[in-house]
Amino acid sequence: MSKDCGSHGDDDLRRSCRRLLAILLVLVLLVAIIALIVYLVLRPTHPRFFLQDASLRQLDLSNGTSSSVLSTTLQVTVASRNPNDKVGVYYDRLDVYASYKYQQITVAAALPAVYQGHGDVDVWSPVLSGPDVPFAPYLADALRQDCQAGYLILQVKIDGRVRWKVGSWISGHYHLFVTCPAFLVTTGGNGAPGASGFKFQTATYCHVEV
Numbered sequence: 001m002s003k004d005c006g007s008h009g010d011d012d013l014r015r016s017c018r019r020l021l022a023i024l025l026v027l028v029l030l031v032a033i034i035a036l037i038v039y040l041v042l043r044p045t046h047p048r049f050f051l052q053d054a055s056l057r058q059l060d061l062s063n064g065t066s067s068s069v070l071s072t073t074l075q076v077t078v079a080s081r082n083p084n085d086k087v088g089v090y091y092d093r094l095d096v097y098a099s100y101k102y103q104q105i106t107v108a109a110a111l112p113a114v115y116q117g118h119g120d121v122d123v124w125s126p127v128l129s130g131p132d133v134p135f136a137p138y139l140a141d142a143l144r145q146d147c148q149a150g151y152l153i154l155q156v157k158i159d160g161r162v163r164w165k166v167g168s169w170i171s172g173h174y175h176l177f178v179t180c181p182a183f184l185v186t187t188g189g190n191g192a193p194g195a196s197g198f199k200f201q202t203a204t205y206c207h208v209e210v
């Protein structure tokens with residue numbers, strides 16, 4: 001009788017272990033399925049950015065003792081569209097500035113924080129200014145050569161933080177970095193930097209990293 005009781009106890013223990021293992025496997029499978037669904041649903045397409053206009057108001061280059069000094073004023077019009085059908089976007093911080101050959105030439109301007117719903121479009125038109133920015137000699141030479149050739153390529157850049165919204169769920173912050181090429185041309189070079197004559201050539205699609 002004692003051996004039978006011991007055998008029944010072992011069987012009960014094995015059955016309990018198998019049930020527990022089966023429950024754990026089911027839970028793991030459910031978590032994996034939920035994680036896959038969440039990934040597929042919450043994997044948003046990044047916002048689309050476009051540079052619609054760029055008006056160059058000032059481009060003054062002066063020679064210093066060890067380096068040149070550049071003063072720039074540029075008004076830009078940037079549009080953003082949320083292409084997602086089920087995901088909203090919170091733009092919590094957006095700082096926009098202009099650069100020339102990877103050197104920042106204006107102070108970063110803060111754009112107002114907004115929420116962008118499904119398919120919504122937002123447009124900003126900040127004025128970017130950079131008074132008396134130290135400019136390396138090789139960049140000053142490149143700028144003079146571009147102006148002599150009658151064209152100028154600047155980059156309008158946006159550095160920010162965004163969150164995604166699905167239903168009532170809101171994600172953590174993600175870093176957003178946008179680069180928009182601004183093509184400016186003039187009819188015939190004037191031999192020296194200056195805002196006069198430079199016109200925005202065409203609207204451009206921006207490169208977006210999230």
